[in-house]
Amino acid sequence: MAESPQPQEQRGPAGHTRWVRISHWIVSVSFLTLAFSGFVILMAHPRLYWGEAGNNLTPALLELPISRNHQHGGWEERAPFFQDAASPISANRTYGIFNQNGWGRSLHFLAAWFLVVPGAVYLLAGLFTGHFRRHLVPRAGELTPRLIAQDLRSHLRLQIRSATGGPHYGLMQKCAYSGVVFLALPLAVVTGLAMSPTITAAYPLLSGIFGGFQSARTIHFFASAVLVLFLLVHVVMIIKSGFRRQMRAMTFGKTT
């Protein structure tokens, strides 16, 4: 690929290339499935912790009121394991919890394959075709306080440029897409893998860098929350900039 932009790109929209469109939609469907099944999985145990271990008998970092399992309190026959007063305890659960993880987990991991494999192909393609360098990563000259403030102001006033139908992105757009592609999605994938007992046995560092299984789970939750937030803003921006034209551009390519 040439270093300088193609002449046609200077003239007008080039349209999204086919591999961008295909990976966009595969990852979109996969992400929606992951977000849905992830929420179902979280409903089974809506408590977040830090470190390696955390359960209903230990303090939580955050308790989410998202299912009947929230603070259900159904524990009996509390028995200390050791003699001392601060001993960890055992207790029996007497409460029938909400748990749809049978299909929820399997659906989550099935959908994850459609994020990880096309995602990896997309990252390699983006790197080697120069797509990232030319379109996605903000240029050094763009990241000045004045330009950032300017683009931020126009976004806050909801002054959204109409669709170009292709990869000629504004500054906020570049930052958001780069954040999703290079930070949030990879973080969600890696923290997901860091929760696997088999994978972390093989690669203990994977869990270690996040501070343990429960820390990885908590980061996984917040990375997913950021991605859902991005999705909402993304959809609003698509609508504001011309929904039909944008959808056509991302589905069929060139719109002109």
Next chain:
Amino acid sequence: MKTIQLLTRRKALIAGLTSAGGLLLTGCSKKLPPTYGNILRMGDTLTYAAHRALLPGQSLAREYSHKDITSFPAIGTTNPGDPKRPRPNETYRHLHSGAFADWRLSIEGLVTRPGSYSLVDLKRLPSRTQITRHTCEEGWSAIGEWTGVPLSRVLDAAGMLPTARFVSYYSYDDWVDSIDLFDALHPQTLLAYGMNGRDLPIPHGAPVRLRVETQLGYKSMKYLQRIVVRNEFDDGGDKGSIQNGWSWYAGI
């Protein structure tokens, strides 16, 4: 023919997919868990095959120190002989009242010396103590110390045949599950009779439970009754995880 290409990307991709499909199809000869045409079970099998193909050999799960031991919820069955249960297990209640002196773990199937092991027999074999993390599919985790005999020791003593591929296990609270030999022979896979320095408590699976540290908690079956070594996959029928809607492989 206008152009001659030895191996196009598309052809390479198709060839790759075909051979991967061939690998999965060998599941029909029962070396992989059955999918019953269910797309979720196909995903489970893909994850299982990928883990076995891509991850290095039997790495040990992280072990912790004594001060890391945490509180530990007991869920699911907390006493198979409890008369308040829908179907209390009378045999278990009888064994419990006799302090499990009459409890026997039978080892059957593809072994040269099938037989049954009392608690004393198991405790006579070389033991292993490990402080590991129990990771529940629900999302919680707990750290506990487990003492028991490695399953590989018992399989060795029973003379497991070279045709063996899977180890099935049955419990007093009516569950059946299985693991492949990779996990069955893992050095941390124990028949555990001790927890946190004492005899295994009833709510945690007395007198003996399985510990499979490389998989989620539900594979570490409580209240063990029977072990069967097989050369083919057995889904355990309506008492097994698959027919209850759960993934057989729980390494993720």
